[in-house]
Amino acid sequence: MSITHNDFIARPGVVNKQGHLPDPAELVCVEIPKVFDQCLIKRCLVYGCGKDTIDTDEELRSDPLDDPKIFTCCRNFKLKLISVEKFPLKKNPSYKKIIVCFIISFYADYIDCNGETRCEFYEINRTEVISKLYCPDSIAQISTTSVSTGKSSDFDSEIIKLELVAECLDGNICKNNDDESVLDITLGFHLIVKCELLVQLLIPAYGYCPVPCECEEDIEEDACCRFDREPVPKFFPDQKLKPLFDDECEDDE
Known part of the structure; x- marks a missing residue:
């Protein structure tokens, strides 16, 4: 049974009771990028001298380092899209071959x-080819005007977007051909290539989002008061014992 609007506060959240929402207040038309197709590229790259391949990259080796001892971690991953090339397929021009750099x-x-912590900066230039991705051309031509500048500009309604999750799987300190210490990184990443198109969608809505709650303040508390509220700790660790009997008892024959 659905609830009434009087019992419902419209706000973002998890819909944990299917079929209990009231009817929407209105149907609204919104203009948003809609994903028409996407695919995932998964790579594990190691250092390799020469031209880059599917599983090697020459830029995964650092410049010569001064007395490195041990690799610790990688941080501050960033992704920058350099260029996109789209080639329509002969059998169906709505599908395209995509080359992203x-x-x-x-x-x-x-x-x-x-014993000092040092860091080395890496920039990995990669090119990936997606042989077939559904990227239909927009029929409408879009032009926008900025209120602040008053200038009009054309807008590319077809968007290629990249999303990345990357991590350093390993780091190996070794010697190069000149007997200098270098750091070779093993890089693993998941890359999602999306083809988006700017469209108008009709969606149900409950009106504007309500004003959010006030931000929480970090109130300083007396250490003894906080200690008094904490539970008493266990004085001994748990014993690692095996059960004396099996879980299922066998019937006596």
Whole structure:
């Protein structure tokens, strides 16, 4: 049984009771990028001298380092889209071959022989080819005007978007051909290539979002008051014992 609007506060949240929402207040037309097609590219890259391949990259080796001892971690991953090329397929021009060029940058931290933490900056230039992706051309031509500048500009309604999740799987300190210490990184990443089109969608709505609650303040509390509220700790660790009997008892024959 659905609830009435008087019992419902419109706000973002998890719909944990299917069929209990009241009827929407209105149907609204919104203009948003809609994903028409997407695919996932998964790569595990190691250092390899020469031309980049599916599983090697020459830029995963650092410049010569001074007395590195141990690799620790990578951080501050960033993704930058450099260029996009789209080639319509002969059998169906709505499907296209996509060539994307992008840069993955990050910092790799290591500890030197003096115990100090140092970092090395990496920029990985990659090119990926998607042989078939549904990217229909927009029929409408879009032009926008900025209120602040008063200038009109054309807008590309077909959008290629990249989303990245990357991590350093390993770091190996070794010697190059000149007997200099370098750091070779093993990089793993998941890359989603999306084809989006700016469209108008008709969606149900409950009106504007309500004013959010006030931000929580971090109130300083007396350490003894906080200690008094904490539960008493266990004085001994749990014992790791096996059950004396099996879970299922066998019937006596």
